[in-house]
Structures are given as structure tokens and as C-alpha cells.
Amino acid sequence: MKTKSEAKKEVILMRGIGVSSGIVIGKAYLVKTKGVEPVHFCYLDPSAVEAEVSRFKDAVKVSMEQLNKIKRTLAKEGRGKEHIAIIDAHMMILQDQMLINDTIEVIRKDRVNAEWALKSVLKDIRALFDKIDDRYFKERSSDIEHIVDRILLNLSGKAEKSLADIDEPSVIVAHDLSPADTAQMVKGKVLAFLTDMGGRTSHTAIMARALELPAVVGLENITQKVETGDTVIVDAMTGAVIVNPSESVINVYEKRKERYERYGKALHHYRSLPSETIDGHRVKLMGNMEMAEEINALLNHGAEGIGLYRSEFLFLNRKDLPTEEEHVAAYSYVAKRMAPNPVVIRTLDIGGDKFLAHMDTVDEINPAMGLRAIRFSLKRPDIFKTQLKGILRASVHGELKIMFPMISGIEEFRRAKAVLEETKDELIKEGKPFDPDIEVGVMIEVPSAALIADILAKECDFFSIGTNDLLQYSLAIDRVNEHVAYLYEPFHPAVLRIINSVVDSAKKHGISVSVCGEMAGEPEHALIFVGMGVEQLSMNAFSLLRVKKLVRSISYAEAREIGRAILQFSTAREVENYVSSKLTDFYKEEYWS
Ligand code: PEP
Ligand code: MG
Numbered sequence: 348m349k350t351k352s353e354a355k356k357e358v359i360l361m362r363g364i365g366v367s368s369g370i371v372i373g374k375a376y377l378v379k380t381k382g383v384e385p386v387h388f389c390y391l392d393p394s395a396v397e398a399e400v401s402r403f404k405d406a407v408k409v410s411m412e413q414l415n416k417i418k419r420t421l422a423k424e425g426r427g428k429e430h431i432a433i434i435d436a437h438m439m440i441l442q443d444q445m446l447i448n449d450t451i452e453v454i455r456k457d458r459v460n461a462e463w464a465l466k467s468v469l470k471d472i473r474a475l476f477d478k479i480d481d482r483y484f485k486e487r488s489s490d491i492e493h494i495v496d497r498i499l500l501n502l503s504g505k506a507e508k509s510l511a512d513i514d515e516p517s518v519i520v521a522h523d524l525s526p527a528d529t530a531q532m533v534k535g536k537v538l539a540f541l542t543d544m545g546g547r548t549s550h551t552a553i554m555a556r557a558l559e560l561p562a563v564v565g566l567e568n569i570t571q572k573v574e575t576g577d578t579v580i581v582d583a584m585t586g587a588v589i590v591n592p593s594e595s596v597i598n599v600y601e602k603r604k605e606r607y608e609r610y611g612k613a614l615h616h617y618r619s620l621p622s623e624t625i626d627g628h629r630v631k632l633m634g635n636m637e638m639a640e641e642i643n644a645l646l647n648h649g650a651e652g653i654g655l656y657r658s659e660f661l662f663l664n665r666k667d668l669p670t671e672e673e674h675v676a677a678y679s680y681v682a683k684r685m686a687p688n689p690v691v692i693r694t695l696d697i698g699g700d701k702f703l704a705h706m707d708t709v710d711e712i713n714p715a716m717g718l719r720a721i722r723f724s725l726k727r728p729d730i731f732k733t734q735l736k737g738i739l740r741a742s743v744h745g746e747l748k749i750m751f752p753m754i755s756g757i758e759e760f761r762r763a764k765a766v767l768e769e770t771k772d773e774l775i776k777e778g779k780p781f782d783p784d785i786e787v788g789v790m791i792e793v794p795s796a797a798l799i800a801d802i803l804a805k806e807c808d809f810f811s812i813g814t815n816d817l818l819q820y821s822l823a824i825d826r827v828n829e830h831v832a833y834l835y836e837p838f839h840p841a842v843l844r845i846i847n848s849v850v851d852s853a854k855k856h857g858i859s860v861s862v863c864g865e866m867a868g869e870p871e872h873a874l875i876f877v878g879m880g881v882e883q884l885s886m887n888a889f890s891l892l893r894v895k896k897l898v899r900s901i902s903y904a905e906a907r908e909i910g911r912a913i914l915q916f917s918t919a920r921e922v923e924n925y926v927s928s929k930l931t932d933f934y935k936e937e938y939w940s
Contacts, residue, residue: 356591359572360823364545365586366552368889369561370538370604372597375577376517377570378528380511386499389460399454403461406501407441413497414438422624433490433525440494443571445472462502464639469495482796492527499534508539518575518581529554539581540589541569552661552829556887563588614892620651622895628903630877632895633691633885635863639677642684644888649895652688654811654885655750655863656681658734659696668730674737682745689746691811691863692887693790694731694754694763696720720753725762732753735770739781748789750811755795757802764806790815792864800849804856811885814848814864814872818842837866838919838926843875847914851877861885870897870934871926878910900933 389756391399418434424643432535440446442739448467453464455545472491510519510532519540521528537560545551545564555562573579573590575917580589589596622632633654634645645653661669661677669677681690698719701816711717726729738749749761774781789796790801792813796803800810814837819826824834836842846862853860861883868890874897876884884894909929916922 356577357789358596359590360885361566361569361588361590363541363563363566363569363586363588364552365563365567365583366545366582367555367560367562367583367633369539369583370600370607371518371561371580371581372592372600372604373516373518373581375520375541375573375575375579376513376572377575378519378521380525385426386462386466387460388463391454391460393458396455396458399461400451400501403450403454403465403498406446406461406498409501410494410497411438411441412502414441431490434815436488437494437525440491441498446491446494459495462499465495465498467487473551481848482927486834493812503701513537518579520569520579522570524554529558539563539583541566541573541581543570543581544565553637553641556889557638557644559644559888585650614896617892617895618647619898620895620899622649624877624898624901624903624906626902626904629882629899630909631861631883632891632898633688633861633863633883634886635887636681639680639720641888642681645891646684646857648888648891650685650688650888650891652685652746653681653690654861654883656690656696657690657696660745662695662697668733669737671733671736671740674734675740678738678741678747682741682747686745691750691788693750693752694721694734695724698723715819721751721759721763724751725759725766728766730764730772732770735767735840736774736779739771739774739785740779743780747782748786748788748809750790750809752790753793753815753816754789754791754803755793757799757806760789760803760806788912790863792820794821794845796806797821797845797849800852801855804852804858807858809858810853812860812864812881813848814842814846814862814866816851817845823847836919837869837872838913838921838922840914840916840918843922845914846876847879847910850876850881854880867919868894870894871923871930873897874901874906874926874930874934875910875913877903878906878908878913880907880910897930897934905933 360734370621414437415433418431418438421434423609437648447469449471450461450464453467457464457573469491477925510528513536516536516538518538519532521540521542523542523544524540539561540551541562542551542564543566552562552564555564558653561581563581563583564587566588577590578597580587580592580596582588582600589600592600597636621629623629631651632649633652634641634648634650635655635657636642636645637657637660661673678690678692696719713854718726724734735749735803738747741747751760754760754763767787771781771783786808787808788809788811790813791797791800791810793816797817804810815826818824818835818837818839822834822839824831824837828833852859859882862876862881863885867884868875868886870893872882873894876899886894909926913922913925916925
């Protein structure tokens with residue numbers, strides 16, 4: 348029989364969500380972000396009580412100093428305000444009456460050691476949080492756990508293990524990584540990171556893309572399967588993680604990694620080349636972004652503007668609403684960084700799986716079809732107008748455009764535009780300048796909007812097709828439900844016909860049309876869009892150069908031919924086979940091929 352540690356050395360294959368790019372083979376470094384050492388009970392002599400209180404106060408003080416230091420690092424590195432806000436929240440917890448004073452009271456009253464007292468207070472707080480039916484507060488309870496761990500670590504006298512102090516380049520394995528953790532990550536030392544928690548749009552995923560680090564999130568229990576020093580293979584594109592791989596598997600991945608790196612270097616050559624077909628047809632490649640941190644990566648990969656700024660990230664991870672000034676600052680920054688290229692700011696797309704912490708959001712049976720996006724904004728014109736004022740005021744700093752998400756009919760679009768006009772009037776009265784000709788676009792992601800694209804096109808300046816939701820709603824498959832994931836078929840003839848008709852309507856009415864869903868970043872899908880006549884594609888940093896390579900390998904005439912041909916097929920499989928056969932004619936050297 349194997350001992351426990353031998354059993355741990357077994358090869359373990361795990362699959363999570365690959366949120367960035369790259370392959371890494373390295374040693375794991377397990378960060379104990381959940382639960383430090385077990386806490387032991389110790390009964391105190393009355394004469395030792397006050398010394399114990401002082402020991403506790405010192406640990407709190409050290410914790411505060413550590414957070415202050417992290418906050419300074421974040422500010423120095425120009426990290427987003429939202430991260431600093433989280434550190435501020437942690438600092439507030441450190442001053443919390445219930446956590447700190449109650450612990451001191453327990454030490455004095457029960458004459459127990461600080462660790463024990465702190466844990467027992469934490470237990471009470473947890474019980475209290477469990478009773479609160481509010482997702483925001485439930486999430487904040489994990490912040491308190493982080494703080495308690497920090498104090499416990501400082502009580503133990505062990506110096507805080509800083510991710511910046513790792514001796515050898517490692518793959519960080521953690522339950523979850525807070526902004527305080529990611530702030531300390533030094534590229535070169537941190538090869539990649541793996542977390543139990545998280546999804547594609549979780550904070551860690553966004554940071555991985557922003558720092559251009561390979562990462563796999565949502566692994567559920569990797570922290571229980573890996574020990575510091577274990578060899579791990581991380582494939583950040585497929586989400587595959589192999590713990591303790593055999594020599595032969597390492598060899599396979601080393602070759603794959605080499606091919607990938609060679610491919611990456613070769614791709615870099617496309618960075619400053621124009622995105623145009625062999626016969627000179629331009630296809631603008633833009634970036635999708637959630638946070639300011641992503642801009643550098645997008646610019647490094649040659650983004651010609653921002654095709655989708657998911658502004659809801661300004662609203663998440665906080666208890667209050669962003670002020671008009673905060674909106675102005677955030678959008679002005681992006682406008683200036685991207686100038687003279689355009690930035691499309693999508694107004695708040697809240698609801699569905701993203702929620703506002705400070706709102707009493709109703710638990711909807713079907714949130715994807717509920718009070719989401721523009722529906723929410725129209726219901727809360729106060730929040731909507733504050734954001735619109737922010738966008739309008741920032742429009743003096745660059746070419747900003749406004750886009751409304753989840754429009755399902757022309758009246759809804761007119762109502763949104765009416766609020767925009769009211770907002771402009773208010774700004775004129777307030778004497779605040781803005782671009783009066785700011786363009787207003789419609790996100791086409793609901794089938795009803797696609798079907799009346801000709802009507803919408805007469806009243807808006809541009810379309811952007813959100814394929815993530817368009818597929819969800821046209822094929823009736825929940826985009827986050829793994830049981831119906833097999834039906835998620837981007838090549839489905841219905842999807843292709845819908846997109847094609849939207850593009851046709853845009854062309855007929857002389858407005859521009861782009862695609863900003865995940866499909867835009869896949870060469871085989873991008874080929875179809877170019878073939879249909881889409882002029883702009885918007886995607887994450889990693890996809891930009893691959894798609895540019897594709898654009899530069901085809902002639903527009905050839906692509907048009909393909910764009911027409913695919914509409915004749917009856918199944919997704921037929922389309923896929925056809926596109927693959929065409930693609931291999933001119934788009935080779937994919938590292939995995
Ligand atoms: C989409 O729906 O395709 C899209 C780009 O928006 P999101 O993924 O934010 O819903
Ligand atoms: Mg969408």
C-alpha cells in the first residue's frame with residue numbers, strides 16, 4: 348500500500364478554465380490563502396492577560412503596516428483604483444469593532460490566547476454572515492477570513508510569505524488570489540498561477556491577462572492535490588493542468604511549449620504590420636477590456652482601439668456606486684491612452700451573472716433573461732445618467748463612442764437615446780463640455796434586435812455583434828451551464844445566417860459593423876466574419892496577432908467566396924469541415940497543428 352505522500356505523487360490530470368495563454372512546466376508553490384496553521388487553545392495566567400492583549404494589538408498593527416505597504420505598491424505601479432479600494436476595505440476590517448475589540452474582550456474575559464480568541468470571534472461573525480441573505484456580504488466574509496489569516500500569521504511570528512520573495516521561479520497555486528497577492532507578483536518569478544476559485548471574468552483571470560501570465564482558474568480543489576515542489580504542467584489555453592507528470596508527458600509538453608513560443612515570436616512580427624488582406628482590404632482589429640490594467644497588453648499586441656469596454660467592472664467589488672467623477676476619470680484615462688484610436692464604451696451590463704452589491708437585486712428564476720443591461724439602466728435612470736455624464740465628459744479627451752447592451756427593440760433604443768439627450772442637455776446647463784457628435788451604437792446580441800437590424804440601423808451609428816449572448820439566446824443554451832455546453836455551436840447555420848443578415852443590414856444603411864464576442868478572436872470564425880464583410884473585430888490581447896496573421900494570409904475575394912459558401916450548409920459540422928479545409932490552404936504553422 349502506498350503512503351499518503353507517495354499517493355500524492357501520482358499523476359493527476361485536472362481541467363479548469365484556461366484564461367490566458369502559454370504553456371508552463373515548473374515547480375508548484377502552494378500559497379496557504381485559506382486557513383493558516385491550526386490554532387491551539389491556551390489558558391492564560393491572570394498576570395499574562397495584558398501581555399497577550401499587547402501581543403494581539405501588535406499583530407494587528409503589523410497587519411495594518413503590511414496592508415499599507417501593499418497599498419503603496421499598488422499606487423506606485425498605477426494599478427486600478429478598484430484594487431486599492433479592496434485593500435482599503437481590508438484595512439477597515441482591521442479596525443472593526445466586532446473583530447478587534449471583541450477579540451480583546453474574549454482574551455480578557457475567558458483568559459485565552461489571542462489566536463483562540465480571534466478564531467472564536469470569527470466563528471460568531473461567520474454565523475452572523477450566514478444569516479444575511481446578501482451575496483455581497485457573503486462574499487465579504489471571505490475578506491474577513493483573509494484578514495484573520497493575516498493576523499494569525501503575524502501572531503505566529505512567521506514573516507508574511509510574500510509572493511515577491513519566492514526564491515525560484517514557480518507556479519503559484521492558491522485557493523484564490525486577492526489583489527494584494529497579485530500586486531506582489533513579479534514576472535519572471537511567477538511563471539503561472541492556478542486557483543481553486545474563479546471564472547473567465549473573475550478578477551484573477553483579468554489580472555492574468557493584464558500581466559500576460561499563463562493561468563488556469565476554477566480548478567475547484569487543486570490546493571488539496573498539489574504540494575510545494577511538485578512538478579506541474581500548465582496549459583493556459585486548454586485549461587489542462589498535469590501534476591507530477593511522467594517524463595514522457597513532460598517531453599510532449601516541452602515540444603508543445605517550444606512550438607508555442609516559436610509561434611508567439613513569429614506572431615510578434617505582425618504587431619506593427621497593417622491588418623489588411625493580400626489584396627489590400629482593411630479589417631480593423633480592436634481590443635476588449637474590463638480594466639485599465641489591460642491596456643498595455645492590448646497596445647503591445649497592436650490593438651487599433653477598444654471595440655468593447657465592459658464598464659460594469661467599475662461597479663463590481665465595491666459597496667457604493669461609482670461617482671460621476673470616477674466615471675470621467677476612468678474613461679478619460681482610456682481615451683487618452685488609445686488616442687487617436689476610438690474607444691467603444693458599453694454602458695452598464697449588470698444583471699445575469701454580474702450583480703450590484705449595493706442593490707436589493709431580486710433573485711430571478713432566469714437572470715439571463717431578466718432585468719439585465721439596458722433594461723436595468725432604463726429602470727434606474729439615476730445610475731444610467733451618472734454613467735452617461737461620465738462618458739460624455741470624457742469624450743473631450745479622445746474618440747469615445749457609446750454602446751447600449753442587450754437592446755431588444757427599437758423603442759428600447761429610443762428610450763436609451765432619449766436619456767442620453769436629456770443628459771447632454773443637463774451637461775450644457777452645467778457648462779460642462781463634451782463631444783456633441785458622439786456616436787451611439789447598438790450591441791446586437793438578442794435575436795429580436797438582429798431581426799430588426801434594418802430598422803435599428805436607420806437610427807444608430809454602428810452595430811457591434813455580441814456573439815456570446817447571441818448564441819445563448821438564438822440556440823437557447825445557457826452560456827454558463829456545462830450540461831448544455833455541447834450545443835454551443837458557433838458554426839450553427841442559424842447563427843451564421845443571423846450574423847450575415849445583420850452585416851447586410853448595416854451595409855445597406857451605411858453604418859459600420861463589428862463583432863466583439865469571443866468568436867471574433869478565433870481565426871476560423873474571424874475568417875467567416877471577414878468573408879461576410881465585417882470591418883472590425885474586437886478581442887482579447889492574445890488573439891489579436893493570430894487574427895491579424897489570418898487577415899494578412901487571405902485575399903478579400905477569397906474570403907467573400909467563403910463567406911457566401913458557408914450559408915449553403917445545413918449543419919455546424921459541415922460548415923466546420925469546409926472552413927477547416929479552406930483555412931489550411933493559407934493559414935499554417937499553428938503551433939498545435
Ligand atoms: C457578448 O455577449 O458577446 C459580449 C461581448 O458581451 P458579454 O460577454 O460581456 O456579455
Ligand atoms: Mg453580452
